Amino acid sequence: ARSAPERVLGSRSVRVGFVTQLLWDRYGPFWRDLVAGAGAEPTFPEPEAVRAAYAALPEDAAPSAPFRLALAQAAALEEADLLVLPRLNPEGASERGAGSDRWIADLPGALSDALPAGVRHVAVAAYPDPAVESDAVKLLTELVRGAAEVGRVWARFRVKAEHLASGRAETHRARGADREAARAFAHGGAVVYLAQPWVMTPAVARRLAQRDERVVTQLAVDPAKAREEGWRYDERLVHTDAEVLGAARLLSRRAGAGEVRLIVDEGDGSDAWLARRLEQVVRRPFTAEPWRAALGVEDPFDALHNLPVD
Numbered sequence: 001a002r003s004a005p006e007r008v009l010g011s012r013s014v015r016v017g018f019v020t021q022l023l024w025d026r027y028g029p030f031w032r033d034l035v036a037g038a039g040a041e042p043t044f045p046e047p048e049a050v051r052a053a054y055a056a057l058p059e060d061a062a063p064s065a066p067f068r069l070a071l072a073q074a075a076a077l078e079e080a081d082l083l084v085l086p087r088l089n090p091e092g093a094s095e096r097g098a099g100s101d102r103w104i105a106d107l108p109g110a111l112s113d114a115l116p117a118g119v120r121h122v123a124v125a126a127y128p129d130p131a132v133e134s135d136a137v138k139l140l141t142e143l144v145r146g147a148a149e150v151g152r153v154w155a156r157f158r159v160k161a162e163h164l165a166s167g168r169a170e171t172h173r174a175r176g177a178d179r180e181a182a183r184a185f186a187h188g189g190a191v192v193y194l195a196q197p198w199v200m201t202p203a204v205a206r207r208l209a210q211r212d213e214r215v216v217t218q219l220a221v222d223p224a225k226a227r228e229e230g231w232r233y234d235e236r237l238v239h240t241d242a243e244v245l246g247a248a249r250l251l252s253r254r255a256g257a258g259e260v261r262l263i264v265d266e267g268d269g270s271d272a273w274l275a276r277r278l279e280q281v282v283r284r285p286f287t288a289e290p291w292r293a294a295l296g297v298e299d300p301f302d303a304l305h306n307l308p309v310d
Contacts, residue, residue: 017084189256193216263295
């Protein structure tokens with residue numbers, strides 16, 4: 001992202017870039033609409049530019065394919081004046097499990113450190129966060145002039161922000177997937193697939209179901225309920241680890257559940273840690289399955305690249 005001169009901010013020419021790779025459906029539409037409502041231009045990475053940036057990254061640029069793709073998206077947004085980057089977990093919540101991986105515990109910091117100096121960004125929560133108003137006001141002060149204009153724009157988005165802060169949208173998405181899961185459980189021998197929340201997108205779930213009609217994924221569980229269940233097992237877990245472990249506990253208890261599989265990125269330490277915990281938690285046959293085998297692809301763009309078109 002280029003460094004925008006002061007005269008550009010507050011005008012309609014401000015381009016705000018969005019990294020959509022990680023949990024976009026949970027936080028992105030609200031912030032995209034807020035940016036547009038402030039008169040700025042929401043900007044998204046072009047797939048071919050992302051692919052080129054991905055190929056140019058050093059092998060050790062990021063710990064796993066989803067984070068390499070996120071970094072490639074950010075690099076492809078070089079013409080943006082400002083980037084909006086998601087926080088995957090609350091800051092400083094825990095150093096247990098994924099909490100010790102900076103890319104998961106502090107994604108905006110990890111991304112900005114990996115990008116050229118001077119890239120400007122605003123970090124926003126990809127989880128239900130009561131502080132959404134302060135983040136929104138911070139962003140709006142970058143886009144419009146004067147407190148009065150900030151207040152006018154914010155007033156139009158206050159109700160949507162309350163929904164975001166409460167996690168209401170998460171619950172709505174889980175209902176449809178739960179109805180589909182009930183059919184798989186009813187037939188018995190269901191294959192329960194789990195993954196870190198940014199890996200288990202609806203597109204990944206559809207690909208899994210196409211490969212095996214017995215598949216049930218964690219998308220069938222309300223993320224808030226999954227997190228609560230995970231924290232009953234271990235209150236020290238960060239949000240995203242709690243979500244996976246909680247979904248594993250809830251789904252593996254269902255009548256009709258067969259084996260449990262965790263999609264992992266080989267060599268990723270946080271995935272390996274999560275796999276060990278899941279093996280202790282579930283009372284079903286368990287396998288940690290590399291994403292290439294689970295999804296039947298070699299190129300991460302074929303299944304893992306998340307660039308919504310809505």
